[in-house]
Amino acid sequence: MVSENTAIAKLIAHLAEMASRKTALKLGYKSQFDYCISSLNLSEGAVPARIHVANVSRRFPQLLVALAESSISLTVAALLAPHLTEDNVNDLLSDCAGMTRRQTEEYLVVLKSKPVFEPSIRKRPSSGELTAAVPEPSPRDKPAPSPPIVETPKSSPTILQPAREEVFNFRFSADKGFKDKLERLAEVTGVENAQKHMAEVLEAALDIALEKKDPKKKLERRRKRQGSTTAKSRSNEISKKDKPAESRYVASEVSERVHERDSYECTYRGPDGRRCTARVGLHLDHKRPFGIFRSNDESIMRLLCPAHNLLEAERVYGPAFIQQKIAERRKSR
Ligand SMILES: [Zn+2]
Structure with missing residues (x-):
């Protein structure tokens, strides 16, 4: 009987081979992900780990052997994948043989310890503005000559969720430049209180952007402008067709x-x-x-x-x- 792991190893070897030959694209799929969903009927959640391990196994085929022999699970393979190098691949695979997800995570923490404090997303307070919300540095951090510079990222991961029928919740962070533009657009489009009517202001921005960038809109506009194509412009197009284009x-x-x-x-x-x-x-x-x-x-x-x-x-x-x-x-x- 073919074990589940052998079947997974075979599937991953198949995906790795397909990736190296760009087979999914050649067959007309949008991507390897699209192929896994549409042709292999894998669930969306199952695909990323398989593709990730497949890509890494092109460099480290030992991963596939370990999977096929059931010495590691797919979950463990996906956890190990980003840490593999030519020097450590054999040691890591033998160390993690038979480990669970949690054991592997703990093993990897020891291997490459993470910084204790994750960088903060909030805006860096100006000097003297440190509040109780900012934790005191731990004693071993105290000798540091100056507080770490925390950069304000331009944006954060976004959330778009259906709230009820035809209504969606949007949530994202953006920088001050974005906020200033939003308020300015509210002014020029005549929307009072931009904060309260953010959806209205953003919709105006989207309409303006689509008017400018969407080929569908451009074509509608051109047709309105020109009316129906005249016989003269048709004959111009035909004569242009025969001449070699300059650029x-x-x-x-x-x-x-x-x-x-x-x-x-x-x-x-x-x-x-x-x-x-x-x-x-x-x-x-x-x-x-x-x-x-x-x-x-x-x-x-x-x-x-x-x-x-x-x-x-x-x-x-x-x-x-x-x-x-x-x-x-x-x-x-
Ligand atoms: Zn395409």
């Missing part, structure tokens, strides 16, 4: 129509026809490489999500060339 800049009008035609979703299809439906960070891609065909015509443009855009670029130009370009761009920044 890869795609006119916003073309971009908007491609977005509409492609339903504002990635158009990548896997070999079995499965279409990726990602909607975030879409790129306008030349189906025929611009360098060769010198055309920005609507019929050869399509929408791709960032992952499929990269996959297609690697297919056309080769992974080594694309990785070199990415490295060059990073350097120049």
Whole structure:
């Protein structure tokens, strides 16, 4: 009988192999996560640990062996994964064999002790403003020459929860700059008491941002402006089609129509026809490489999500060339 751990090890080996070949993307899934949910029917909670261990096992296949032999559980493998190095992998796996989650956590604490005080999220009080809420430093901290500098993070993890039907609770932290902008927007949009009517002010901000950034809105506006396309502009478009384009800049009008035609979703299809439906960070891609065909015509443009855009670029130009370009761009920044 195949033990549960052997089955998990096999699944993780499968995921690791898929990740190295980008198979999920090639099949038309948005990501490895999407593949695990849609194709393997794993629960959302079960996926992150499996993907994490799969990624780390590409470097440390010993993890898979330990899992298959049931010397460690998946939970323990996921806990150990971020701590593994070439030097410690064998020791860690043998030390933690048979351990529970809690025992492994305690083992890892000894291995890499955490700072006793977590950095505070609150704004750093100015000198003389220390209140009773701030704990006194412990005696062993006293010799420190000055209090630690606590930076105010720009934002914190956000919470968005349904409150009741059609109503949601939003909760997040933001810096003073955000608060100042919110109050200024309330002033210019004529909303009295920004704090009380935050949803109204934010909705105004969202409307303005969407008006400016959403290709759907831009297209609606353009159509209103132009009325129906005249015969003259149609004939202009046809004559433009035949001339080689001078730059890869795609006119916003073309971009908007491609977005509409492609339903504002990635158009990548896997070999079995499965279409990726990602909607975030879409790129306008030349189906025929611009360098060769010198055309920005609507019929050869399509929408791709960032992952499929990269996959297609690697297919056309080769992974080594694309990785070199990415490295060059990073350097120049
Ligand atoms: Zn995609």
